[in-house]
Each structure stands twice: as C-alpha cells, then as structure tokens.
Amino acid sequence: MTEKQDLMRPWDGIVSRKEQNAYSAAGLGKPLGVGQHPALLVIDVQYRTAGTRSMPYEQATQEFGTSCGEAAWNAIPHISKLMARFRQMNQPVLFPYVSKKTLADQGRVSEKSPGLMTASDLGYEFVAEVAPLDGDILLPKKHPSAFFGTPLVSYLINLGIDTLVVAGCSTSGCVRATVVDAFSYNFRVVVPQDCVYDRSATSHAVNLFDMASKYADVAPLNAVLEMLQPN
Amino acid sequence: MTEKQDLMRPWDGIVSRKEQNAYSAAGLGKPLGVGQHPALLVIDVQYRTAGTRSMPYEQATQEFGTSCGEAAWNAIPHISKLMARFRQMNQPVLFPYVSKKTLADQGRVSEKSPGLMTASDLGYEFVAEVAPLDGDILLPKKHPSAFFGTPLVSYLINLGIDTLVVAGCSTSGCVRATVVDAFSYNFRVVVPQDCVYDRSATSHAVNLFDMASKYADVAPLNAVLEMLQPN
Amino acid sequence: MTEKQDLMRPWDGIVSRKEQNAYSAAGLGKPLGVGQHPALLVIDVQYRTAGTRSMPYEQATQEFGTSCGEAAWNAIPHISKLMARFRQMNQPVLFPYVSKKTLADQGRVSEKSPGLMTASDLGYEFVAEVAPLDGDILLPKKHPSAFFGTPLVSYLINLGIDTLVVAGCSTSGCVRATVVDAFSYNFRVVVPQDCVYDRSATSHAVNLFDMASKYADVAPLNAVLEMLQPN
Amino acid sequence: MTEKQDLMRPWDGIVSRKEQNAYSAAGLGKPLGVGQHPALLVIDVQYRTAGTRSMPYEQATQEFGTSCGEAAWNAIPHISKLMARFRQMNQPVLFPYVSKKTLADQGRVSEKSPGLMTASDLGYEFVAEVAPLDGDILLPKKHPSAFFGTPLVSYLINLGIDTLVVAGCSTSGCVRATVVDAFSYNFRVVVPQDCVYDRSATSHAVNLFDMASKYADVAPLNAVLEMLQPN
Numbered sequence: 001m002t003e004k005q006d007l008m009r010p011w012d013g014i015v016s017r018k019e020q021n022a023y024s025a026a027g028l029g030k031p032l033g034v035g036q037h038p039a040l041l042v043i044d045v046q047y048r049t050a051g052t053r054s055m056p057y058e059q060a061t062q063e064f065g066t067s068c069g070e071a072a073w074n075a076i077p078h079i080s081k082l083m084a085r086f087r088q089m090n091q092p093v094l095f096p097y098v099s100k101k102t103l104a105d106q107g108r109v110s111e112k113s114p115g116l117m118t119a120s121d122l123g124y125e126f127v128a129e130v131a132p133l134d135g136d137i138l139l140p141k142k143h144p145s146a147f148f149g150t151p152l153v154s155y156l157i158n159l160g161i162d163t164l165v166v167a168g169c170s171t172s173g174c175v176r177a178t179v180v181d182a183f184s185y186n187f188r189v190v191v192p193q194d195c196v197y198d199r200s201a202t203s204h205a206v207n208l209f210d211m212a213s214k215y216a217d218v219a220p221l222n223a224v225l226e227m228l229q230p231n
Numbered sequence: 232m233t234e235k236q237d238l239m240r241p242w243d244g245i246v247s248r249k250e251q252n253a254y255s256a257a258g259l260g261k262p263l264g265v266g267q268h269p270a271l272l273v274i275d276v277q278y279r280t281a282g283t284r285s286m287p288y289e290q291a292t293q294e295f296g297t298s299c300g301e302a303a304w305n306a307i308p309h310i311s312k313l314m315a316r317f318r319q320m321n322q323p324v325l326f327p328y329v330s331k332k333t334l335a336d337q338g339r340v341s342e343k344s345p346g347l348m349t350a351s352d353l354g355y356e357f358v359a360e361v362a363p364l365d366g367d368i369l370l371p372k373k374h375p376s377a378f379f380g381t382p383l384v385s386y387l388i389n390l391g392i393d394t395l396v397v398a399g400c401s402t403s404g405c406v407r408a409t410v411v412d413a414f415s416y417n418f419r420v421v422v423p424q425d426c427v428y429d430r431s432a433t434s435h436a437v438n439l440f441d442m443a444s445k446y447a448d449v450a451p452l453n454a455v456l457e458m459l460q461p462n
Numbered sequence: 463m464t465e466k467q468d469l470m471r472p473w474d475g476i477v478s479r480k481e482q483n484a485y486s487a488a489g490l491g492k493p494l495g496v497g498q499h500p501a502l503l504v505i506d507v508q509y510r511t512a513g514t515r516s517m518p519y520e521q522a523t524q525e526f527g528t529s530c531g532e533a534a535w536n537a538i539p540h541i542s543k544l545m546a547r548f549r550q551m552n553q554p555v556l557f558p559y560v561s562k563k564t565l566a567d568q569g570r571v572s573e574k575s576p577g578l579m580t581a582s583d584l585g586y587e588f589v590a591e592v593a594p595l596d597g598d599i600l601l602p603k604k605h606p607s608a609f610f611g612t613p614l615v616s617y618l619i620n621l622g623i624d625t626l627v628v629a630g631c632s633t634s635g636c637v638r639a640t641v642v643d644a645f646s647y648n649f650r651v652v653v654p655q656d657c658v659y660d661r662s663a664t665s666h667a668v669n670l671f672d673m674a675s676k677y678a679d680v681a682p683l684n685a686v687l688e689m690l691q692p693n
Numbered sequence: 694m695t696e697k698q699d700l701m702r703p704w705d706g707i708v709s710r711k712e713q714n715a716y717s718a719a720g721l722g723k724p725l726g727v728g729q730h731p732a733l734l735v736i737d738v739q740y741r742t743a744g745t746r747s748m749p750y751e752q753a754t755q756e757f758g759t760s761c762g763e764a765a766w767n768a769i770p771h772i773s774k775l776m777a778r779f780r781q782m783n784q785p786v787l788f789p790y791v792s793k794k795t796l797a798d799q800g801r802v803s804e805k806s807p808g809l810m811t812a813s814d815l816g817y818e819f820v821a822e823v824a825p826l827d828g829d830i831l832l833p834k835k836h837p838s839a840f841f842g843t844p845l846v847s848y849l850i851n852l853g854i855d856t857l858v859v860a861g862c863s864t865s866g867c868v869r870a871t872v873v874d875a876f877s878y879n880f881r882v883v884v885p886q887d888c889v890y891d892r893s894a895t896s897h898a899v900n901l902f903d904m905a906s907k908y909a910d911v912a913p914l915n916a917v918l919e920m921l922q923p924n
Contacts, residue, residue, distance in 0.1 A: 014245075014433065015431060015434065016433065019430075019431040019433055019434070022288060022289075022292070022430055022431065023430065023431065025292055025296070026292060026296050026344075026430065027344055027345050028343075028344045029343070029344070030342060030343055030344065030345065032342055032343055057253060058253075061253070061256055061257060065256070065258055066257055107417045107616060107620045108263065108414050108418070108419065108420075108446075108620070111261060111263055112259075112260070112261055112263055112414075112445065112446065113257075113258055113260070113261065113444075113445060114258050114261065142613045143414075143415035143616065144411055144414075144415060144445075144446075145411065145412075145415065148412070148613070149415070149612055149613030149614075149615075149616060150611055150612075151604045151610070151611030152611075153611075153846065153850075153878065154569060154604070154605065154611060154877060154878050154879045155569070155879075157846075157850065157855075157878050157880060158569045158570070158879035160855065162850075162853065172441045172445075173441075176441075177411045180375055180407075180408045180411070181376075183339050183340075183374075183375075184375060184376065184379045184380070184408075184847060185846065185847050185850050186338045186847045186848075186850045186851035187339070187850060188339065189339075199250075199253055199254065200246060200250040200253065201250070202245065202246045202247065202250055203246065203250070203437055203440065203441055206433060206434055206438075207437075207441070209434065210404075210407075210438070213344075214343065214344060214375075214403075214404060215339075215343065215375075338847060338848070338851045339851070373844045373847070374844065374847065379844070380842070380843055380844030380845075380846075380847060381842055381843075381844075382835045382836065382841070382842030382843075383842075384619075384647065384842075385646060385647050385648045385800060385835070385836065385842060386648075386800070388619065388624075388647050388648045388649060389648035389800045389801070391624065393622065415616060416615065416616050416619050417616045417617075417619045417620035476707075476895060477893060477895045477896065478895065481892075481893040481894070481895055481896070484750060484751075484754070484893065485892065485893065487754055487758070488754060488758050488759055488806075488892065489758055489806055489807050490805075490806045491805070492805055492807065494801065494804055519715060520715075523715070523718055523719060527718070527719050527720055528719055569879045570725065570876050570879050570881065570882075570908075571876075573723060573725055574722070574723055574725055574876070574907065574908065575719075575720055575722070575906075575907060576720050576723065605876075605877035606873055606876075606877060606908075607873065607877065610877045611877070634903045634907075635903075638873075638903075639873045639877075642838065642869075642870045642873070643838075643841070645801050645802075645805070645836075646836035646837060646838065646841045646870075648800045648801050649801070651801075661712075661715055661716065661719065662715065662716065664708045664709065664712055664899060665708065665712070665902065665903055668895060668896055668899035668900075669903070671896065672866075672869075672900070675806075676805065676806060676837075676865075676866060677801075677805065677837075
C-alpha cells in the first residue's frame, strides 16, 4: 500500500490517532500479503442484505428489514470487479449464504434478532450482478462465520488454498466472524475495504480497524488487485 | 435493565443515535436473559494484558507490550465480584488463556502481531486477584476464540451449561471472538460491560455495541448480578 | 442389560472371548446410561443405502451400488419402533443425510469411493417407513460424521440434549464416525444394535464391539426402549 | 502396492473374501496416493500404551492397565524407521498425546473407561525410541481424534500439508478417529499397517479394513516408504 492510502484509512476520524499509535506500538497490524493460492469468499450478497436496487437506508429497510441500503450498492460494483479477477485467474469463488430459516431452525439468532427471520423468498436470491456461476461452491450457513457448521475448511484444504479474500456483508457480522476464523485456521486473509458493507458506518469502520490490526490485510480494491496478479 | 442504564450505553457518543435506531428498526438487539446453568469464562486476565499494577497505557506497554494499562485494573475488581458470585452459586468458572508460544508455534499470529510473542514468563501468570483455584478448568489456547482448537464446548456440554458470562480481554479480540462462537453454539451469552477491557476505548465501545446488537446481552455488572441470583 | 443379553453380544464369535476379557481387564466398556434429554439421530436411511425393497446384497447393489441389501430392511422396522418412542416422548428426531453431490463437490471421497457418487435422485430420498415429518431437523452432510461440517452440535445445545441415540447406516461408516464425535462432545451415546446396518457383517459386529468398548452403550432395541421411558 | 502385498492384507481370514468383493463391487477402497507435502502424526506412543518394554499382554497390563503389550513393541521399530524418513525429508512430525487428566477433567471418558484414568506420571512420557525432538509440535488432546478440541488443523494449514501419514495407537481408537477426521478435512491419508497397534488383534485388522475401504491407503511400511521419496 502506498503512503497516501495509509493516510486515508477508513477508520481515521473514528479511531483516534493516539489509539492507532498505541496499537502500532504494541506490535499489532503488520501486513501479511497474499500466498500462491487465493480463493474469494462472497458472503451474503443476497437481496435481503442489499435490496433490489440502491435506496437510502430507511427506504431500503422497508423492502427488506435486513437491508444495508446504499452501502451495499456502493460495494457491489467493486465486488464484481474483484470477482472478475478471480475468474480471470481461474481461482475459486465460494458463496456462503443464508438459506431461508424453517420452523425447526430455532436457536439464539431468532430470539436475539427476530428481524433476521422474516425476508421473502426473493430476499434469499443472490444479487444478479455478483451471483454464482454453475460449478461454484455454495455454502448455506446458519451462523455468522462461513466456517461455523459448514464444510468450508474441507473445501479449502481440498483446493490447496492458502489465502482468503473476503467480500460481502455485513462487515461487523458475518465478514468479521469469517475473517477471525480464517485467521485462526492460519489462512492469509485480505479484506478489500470497499467490497464489504454494513448498516452502520461507524461499526463498519471500527471493524475494519480491528481486522487490520489483528487478523487481515485491509486495503482498497485497487491495492488488492495489485496484490492478485494472474500467474 | 432499567431505562436509565439504557440511556447510558457505553457506545453512546460513538455510535450515533441514528445508527442505533437503524439497528433497532431492523429488529436487532433483543435481550436474551440467562438460563438455568450459567458458567463464567475469564479470558486472558494475565499480567501480559494487565501489567503488574495499574499504570497509564504508555507506561504499561513498557512493562508488557500487550498490556491494556489502567483499563485492565478498572475491570479487575468487577471481575473479582462477578467471580465471587459464581463461586457462591457453585457454578463453574473456566479460564481460557494464552500459553507461552514455542518456536514450533508458527502461524499467522506471529507475522501479523509480532508484539504478541515476546512477553516474559511472568506475563503468562494469571493476575492474582482473579486467578483460578485448584480444580478450575484451564484452557490453553492458540487462537482468539476460547472455543477454537480447544475442548471448551465439550466441557460445557458435560457440565450442562446453557449460558456463558464472558469477562476478561480484549473486548475487541478474544472476548468478541469467543462471544460470536458461544452464540453460534446456541448458548445464551452475557457480557458485563465493566468486566471486559481493551487497549482502544473506541474499539471497546463499538465491539460492545456489535455484541449487544447481534450476539449477547451487554449490561453493567450490577444488572448482570441481578440476573444471576443464587438458586 | 440382563445377563442373558450380555451372553449374546453381536461380536461374539468374531472378537474372541480372550480379547473381550482383555478389554474388560483394561477397565473399558462401562455402561453410561441415558440422561434426561435424549435425541434420536437417524443417519442416511435413504434408498441409496437400503434399496427400494428387501433384496439379497448382490441384487440390491444392482439397484444402488451403495445399497446394504437385506441388512437395511432387517433394521428399518426396529428403527421405526424406536422413532415412534421418540415421537411419543416428544423428544427430537434429527436426520443427517447425504445430499446429491454436485460437480463442485470434489474432495477425497470422490477419489476414494467413486461408487458413492453415482446414485439417482430416488436414491437420495428418505425411506418412507422412517422418513422425517414436517418440522424435523434435516442435516445435509458431506462427510461421515453427522457433526463434521454441519450445525448439529448447535441444534443439540439449543435443545438441551444430553443423550444421543444413534440409528441408521453404515455401522462402520457414518454411524461410527458420529458416535465418536458425540462421545467427544460429552453426550451420552446409545447404539441400538438392531437399528444400525452395514454391508459387511464382520465390520458391523466389530464396530459395535469398538463402540461398546469405548464410546457408547450398545444394546438390543428392547433394552434401549426400557432405558427410554416417557417422563 | 504389488499384487503379492494385496494377497496378504491384514484383514484376510477375518473379513471374508465375499465381504471384500462386495466392498470392491460398491466402488469403495480406491488408493489415493500421497501429495507433495506429507506430515507424520505419531499418536499416543507413550509408556501407558506400550509399557516400558515388550511383555505379553497380560503381564503388560499389570504395569499399565492401558498397555497394548507386544503389539506396541512390534510396531515401534517400524515407527522409528518411518520417523527417520520424515526427518530425512525435512517434513514435519507432530505428536498428539494424552496428557495426565486432572480432577476437573470430567466427561464421558472417565465414566466409560475408568481404566484410562489411572496411569502414573511415567505412563505419560513418550517412548524414548520415537520421542519428539526440540521444535516438534506437541498436541495434548482430551478426545480420541487428534483434531478434536486441538489446533491440529491450523498447524497443518500453516505448514501447507496435503497428506497425513498416521502411526501409533490404538488402531481402533485414536488412530481410526484421527484418520476419519483427516479424510473429512480432505487430506490424503496413509496408514502404514505395521506402524499402528491395538490391544485386540481382531479389532486392529477390521479397523484397517474399514480405513482401507473408506478413508485411507493402508499398506506395509515398505510400500509406504516407496511412496515417500525425498524430493
């Protein structure tokens, strides 16, 4: 990353310079880079999180209570570019997603966040601009992390993956949980900051700071694309 | 929780009222309460995260680079009270902790955060005020979540636990990662906001907001103690 | 279990009396009993493992290469009785099953056992006599253990389960793998010996011996039904 | 493997030719071979499973109730040769082992197999002939599989491992459980049949048959050494 990008991290103005310096002094946040075999995770980019088109947040939540509104549609063109690069490199793109809950799907999530349980069938469809192709791996999930209760790690081991690039939503929810698990499994992790979205701008920024400090390389898409050169 | 406590959430002034309303409108953040069989997790309360006594952050990091300084010593008396309640209720207290890394302990963490690898032996000792007793379950861990790569969930199933109260540090690191996993396993989760600590006040507050919105009940110790009545 | 049943364990004549005594002398194989909250797992009872009706093994494998033939249809009436008891007790019945593999489902299993990959759609349907009801939890799985890469443990924690009764097939494959994991999670585990089936009689018997020695209570259905009294 | 070795599989005479043919007809048991980056797991080769020297089983169990007697000491020289090859190839050797249980280590194992809980400190030492070197990864475990409740998979991903060779004991217990998990994670798995041991010859043979049929390449050490050529 260039120094200029470094001067404009998404959390500047929210996490104080003093706090940022404190983290650096503690030896946190070194960049890890990418390995030889990256895969792309596109998490939960379904109409239930994006809405069917770009709308202000309040309006968007009337279509789907779980929509992130404009933030989603700002990210989707970047996700599309990133996905195109993976297609070009012939590296795998995997799609963890939320499948419609049934009556039997009890558990903490329905109590904690009843609003998450009510989207229509359309809400569970993938956003067309960044939808899976035939042959892509789809991973229905019940919990925030794309690894939790899914065979994701087995797919990645089978594919010989060493690096995960994580896109989608929400930054503070499923993206964050997936990044922490990916880091714990010892994959290299990259989060293109403009390819993830959230319903809270503050939480988005601070979660990017947390991930950059402890678990992942966080950078603008352009910088990530430079790291991902086709072989 | 009383309305007054609700008026003074730790993230007020950092996460805007508008963002908080947006989360409520999306149906996030309902309280879950405690079950019949709670356990207490005290995570990483070792001298490497607290220092040997209360010192300002800058001074504290000269003793241990990973120290959280005064924030730790503000939390420790609260953790001590909480622990006393669990002892009184005869409910289990478990201690996930970081054990000294060896040369063989490679992996992403040593590259990402070399500062985490250098504490002296004293740094790995439990802070005396809230140290385990004989017979308590100790869980050495290599990764942020107390569940990842440890037998924690097996212990909890064996003990018939349905609720986890999580204390210790850091709020944005091991506490957050553990809370997300505990929620995913379908335990009820409670985070007493004054029993967890971090090196960044902003990250501490926003992670409490994230957890309160999606994964846990977050409340002051006094409110948590009211929820935890001895049978 | 009565002494008479003990005299007729399914592995008698295959595992020598001397070996059985050696295991007892080593302090292995104590019975565990059932807890207060049992759940029933019915694993892989689909036409691909049973065939559409009872046929000798050679004939059955011409219908589905993975069929276990008559052994399946000897077990199914017992599984049906066991399931009825769980319905009567109003305790949960869960259905881990193999879903049709897609092109993207690479991995060791397709190389190791190509015969597992070729069943028709009918093969993936549940055997009608012991099929799930609306509201039952279905768990598609990619790997032998019903826990591996699935949210099963989260469902069980949510339901407050302390005991798993395991039925289905194959004794030496998915049943065995699931039983080992259930034991490792610290559930009590019961295997009704006449409710599980396999394509090899020897492997069936020896796996029952292994499970009885180390991981589970293994007993005839009648004895299991006595342990499972409605409250 | 040569045809001659194939004529002398360890389960011949125990699993009938007819059963073996039935498995082959079902498309089970294709060999997988080794990948580019193998690691060796040496499981539980401690004095508690081997005794301090080769003794007949009955005598051995008087030293340690969990001893496998002569079977262990027949395997140890083969394990030693295998380990030497991994040292020579500079590929990792990892040591999952059972650490001494404390009072807090409750759970199903202490009820099911009280004999497993009583060995002296010497019993927990590694057998000197195949003991770890400084820098080797040691993995204390509480459950049969070396993966369950341990960070093993994270170590393997960090090391870029694609193939696991599994040695140690017991064939029907921790070796089998580890092999099933390794297969489920999509590692290639090899079990050198003369490098694993058990207290029951029948169970040893049938578990090798199960693993060869469904999860691993099972072959004599000599054949495995041919597969593992130094680069």
